[in-house]
Structure formats: C-alpha cells, structure tokens
Amino acid sequence: MAKHPSLAAVVQRLEDRGLRVTAPRLSVLAAAAAGAEDQFSAEDIESRLPQVGRATIFRTLKLLVEMDVFCRVLLDDGNLRYRWSRRGHHHHLICDSCGAIEDFTGCDVTTLMQDLARRTGFTARGHWLEVYGRCAACHSRAAVSQ
Amino acid sequence: MAKHPSLAAVVQRLEDRGLRVTAPRLSVLAAAAAGAEDQFSAEDIESRLPQVGRATIFRTLKLLVEMDVFCRVLLDDGNLRYRWSRRGHHHHLICDSCGAIEDFTGCDVTTLMQDLARRTGFTARGHWLEVYGRCAACHSRAAVSQ
DNA sequence: CTCTTATTGACACATAGTCCCATTTCCACA
DNA sequence: TGTGGAAATGGGACTATGTGTCAATAAGAG
Numbered sequence: 001m002a003k004h005p006s007l008a009a010v011v012q013r014l015e016d017r018g019l020r021v022t023a024p025r026l027s028v029l030a031a032a033a034a035g036a037e038d039q040f041s042a043e044d045i046e047s048r049l050p051q052v053g054r055a056t057i058f059r060t061l062k063l064l065v066e067m068d069v070f071c072r073v074l075l076d077d078g079n080l081r082y083r084w085s086r087r088g089h090h091h092h093l094i095c096d097s098c099g100a101i102e103d104f105t106g107c108d109v110t111t112l113m114q115d116l117a118r119r120t121g122f123t124a125r126g127h128w129l130e131v132y133g134r135c136a137a138c139h140s141r142a143a144v145s146q
Numbered sequence: 147m148a149k150h151p152s153l154a155a156v157v158q159r160l161e162d163r164g165l166r167v168t169a170p171r172l173s174v175l176a177a178a179a180a181g182a183e184d185q186f187s188a189e190d191i192e193s194r195l196p197q198v199g200r201a202t203i204f205r206t207l208k209l210l211v212e213m214d215v216f217c218r219v220l221l222d223d224g225n226l227r228y229r230w231s232r233r234g235h236h237h238h239l240i241c242d243s244c245g246a247i248e249d250f251t252g253c254d255v256t257t258l259m260q261d262l263a264r265r266t267g268f269t270a271r272g273h274w275l276e277v278y279g280r281c282a283a284c285h286s287r288a289a290v291s292q
Numbered sequence: 293c294t295c296t297t298a299t300t301g302a303c304a305c306a307t308a309g310t311c312c313c314a315t316t317t318c319c320a321c322a
Numbered sequence: 323t324g325t326g327g328a329a330a331t332g333g334g335a336c337t338a339t340g341t342g343t344c345a346a347t348a349a350g351a352g
Contacts, residue, residue, distance in 0.1 A: 019298085019299095020298065020299070020348090020349065020350080022298090022299065022300080022348080022349080024299085024300070024301095025299095041338085041339090042338080042339060042340080043337095043338070043339085052300090052301085053300060053301040053302065054301085054302090054303095054340090055300080055301065055302080055303090055340090055341080055342090056299080056300055056301070058339075058340060058341080059299090059300090059341095062340095074220070074274065076272075078309095079338090080338095080339080093262070093266065093268045093270075095268075096271060102266065102268065104262065104266065104268075108258055108261070109255075109258070109275075112254055112255070112258075113277065115254070116239070116250065116277070120239065120248065120250065120282065121281070121282030121285065122239045122241075122248065122250075122277075122279055122280070122281050122282060123279045123280050123285065124239075124277050124278070124279040125242060125278050125279040125280065126222075126277075126278045126279070127275060127276065127277045127278065128220065128274070128275070128276045128278075129255075129273060129274065129275045130273065130274045131259065131262070131268075131270050131272075131273045132270070132271050132272045132273065132274075133268055133269045133270040133271040133272070134268070134269050134271065135267070135268050136266065136267030136268060139267065139269065165329085165330095166317090166318065166319085166329065166330070168317080168318085168329090168330065168331080170330080170331070170332095171330090187307095187308090188307085188308065188309080189307075189308085198331090198332085199331060199332035199333065200309090200332085200333085200334095201309090201310080201311085201331075201332065201333080201334090202330080202331055202332070204308080204309060204310080205310095205330085205331090208309095224340095225307090226308080
C-alpha cells in the first residue's frame with residue numbers, strides 16, 4: 001500500500017470543499033511526502049519550506065488534518081507528529097524501539113463504550129487511543145541478537 | 147471519596163524516594179488542591195504561586211505526575227490538564243457539555259491488546275485512552291430542558 | 293479585465309515546557 | 323555546632339507549537 005494517497009485525490013477533495021489549490025498548499029503536501037519517515041513534525045515541514053510563511057504551514061496542516069488527509073499522533077513523550085491518514089477511524093501502534101507507527105482499525109473500543117454507558121450513564125461521542133509497545137520487526141530483531 | 151489523597155501520604159512517598167519535602171513542592175500541592183475544579187492547568191498553578199519559579203512549578207508537576215500523584219488529561223481541543231490521580235491504571239471520561247472529568251477503571255483495553263498481538267505481532271506495553279462524550283448529569287439536564 | 297473573496301506572509305503574542313547556571317537550602321556527619 | 327556536598331530553586335534564555343491581526347496578493351467568476 002502506498003504511503004500516501006495520490007495528490008490528485010487530495011486536490012479533488014480541496015475543490016469539492018470549494019477551497020483553492022494553491023502553491024503553498026501543494027508545497028506542504030510535497031514536503032510531507034518528501035520525508036524518509038511516514039511521520040513528520042510541523043518543524044520538519046517548516047524547515048523544508050523556508051519560502052512558505054509559518055502561519056500558512058500551520059493553517060495548512062490544520063486544514064489537512066480536518067480533511068483527514070493527515071492525522072495527528074501523540075508520542076509517548078507527549079510530542080505530537082503528523083502522519084498521512086489512512087482515512088476513517090483508526091488508531092496507532094507506536095514502536096518504542098524503532099519509532100515506527102502502524103495503523104490499526106477494527107477497533108473494538110465501541111464495545112467498551114457501550115459497556116461504559118450501561119455502567120456509568122456516560123455516552124461516548126468519540127475517543128482518542130494510542131498504543132505503545134514493540135512492533136513485530138523489533139521483536140524478531142531482539143530474538144536474533146540474543 | 148476525597149478529591150485528593152492526604153498530604154501526609156504524598157509527603158511519605160516523597161521521603162520514600164529520598165526526595166526532599168520542600169516549601170515549593172508543598173505550595174504546588176496546596177495550589178492544586180485550592181482550585182474549585184478537580185482539574186487544573188500549569189498556568190493555574192503558576193498564577194496561584196507568583197513567588198515560586200516557573201521552572202520549579204513545571205519540575206514539580208512533572209515529578210508528581212511521575213509519582214502518580216497527578217495525572218495528565220488530554221482535552222478534546224488538544225489542551226492538557228492536570229488532575230489528582232486516582233492512582234493506578236485508569237482513563238478519563240470528559241464531558242463535552244459541562245467539562246467534568248470522571249475516571250474509569252475496569253479498562254478492558256487489555257483484551258483488545260491481546261487480540262492485537264495475535265493479529266499484528268505488536269506487543270503493547272501501554273496505551274493512552276481518553277473518552278469524550280456526555281456525562282449522566284448533563285443527559286438528565288438536557289432531558290429536563292426539552 | 294475586473295471584482296470579490298480566499299489566501300498568504302509578516303509579525304506579535306500565547307502556551308507549555310526545557311535547559312543552564314549561579315545561588316540557596318537541607319541534611320548528615322564530624 | 324559547624325561545615326561540606328547534594329538536592330533543589332529561581333531567573334532567564336531558548337524551543338516547539340500554535341493563534342490572531344492585518345495589509346498585500348492571487349485566483350476564479352463573470
């Protein structure tokens with residue numbers, strides 16, 4: 001699966017919303033695709049685009065997160081990263097050891113929420129879940145080196 | 147149940163860790179207990195303690211979070227709050243409408259994690275979960291006003 | 293080609309911290 | 323009781339991640 005959706009698709013979605021497809025917006029998308037990692041910080045984008053105003057970069061990041069082109073990932077140390085969104089409801093598995101981020105869907109938190117409503121009367125509208133641990137690759141790597 | 151544990155218990159835990167029980171640390175605890183709400187921001191503490199250095203306030207907050215005296219709560223808007231921890235693994239139910247925060251334990255995310263490990267090979271070490279929605283009190287309030 | 297509106301860039305300001313370093317405070321031990 | 327070392331503090335600079343304002347610019351519609 002591609003790291004990120006085609007530019008054309010994003011452009012289409014901008015147009016559908018009646019938003020303009022401008023050079024700075026395309027630059028941010030390009031800069032986000034440029035990194036070696038599939039995740040990036042606001043600062044990464046800033047440093048790759050010295051010619052684009054800082055405010056514009058943040059505005060664009062915010063817009064693209066709203067449009068579900070990017071998603072935010074909360075790292076264990078409290079830092080925030082951006083990432084191409086796989087679109088729709090999903091969560092992240094963040095590897096402590098290599099830092100890789102995987103998505104996961106099939107989130108049964110819904111069941112949990114229903115349970116919760118029964119027990120406490122609290123109705124969940126949404127939730128934020130990040131999982132920290134060790135990915136399969138780092139497991140085998142550890143197994144080999146020992 | 148009390149909003150927060152006795153000061154003596156916290157003092158004890160500081161001593162157990164070989165840390166000093168200093169005036170600034172006690173001030174932060176007092177300031178945290180002073181607010182009307184059971185939650186507070188770093189800024190709340192700062193403004194209640196103009197005589198204590200900012201660096202000290204942040205150091206102390208961090209220390210008390212590590213000691214599980216306070217916990218951090220991630221609000222829906224991305225802002226962070228501090229809160230007396232009920233100690234041990236728990237999550238938060240944050241009411242959109244009145245802003246109240248309830249704790250909940252009996253978190254069956256564990257089951258989810260085991261499932262995850264089977265499916266993806268990812269072993270979870272920990273997770274962060276915040277739930278947003280509407281509390282029981284706000285439900286009944288809404289029912290009455292309609 | 294021009295009008296309108298979206299968008300941008302610059303800059304100031306805000307929040308939530310961290311880092312460094314000189315000074316102070318505390319505690320233990322002589 | 324005095325003192326030396328370690329822990330803790332306060333001040334200030336610095337960082338990261340934003341937001342708000344406002345005048346200038348650019349895009350698309352007609």
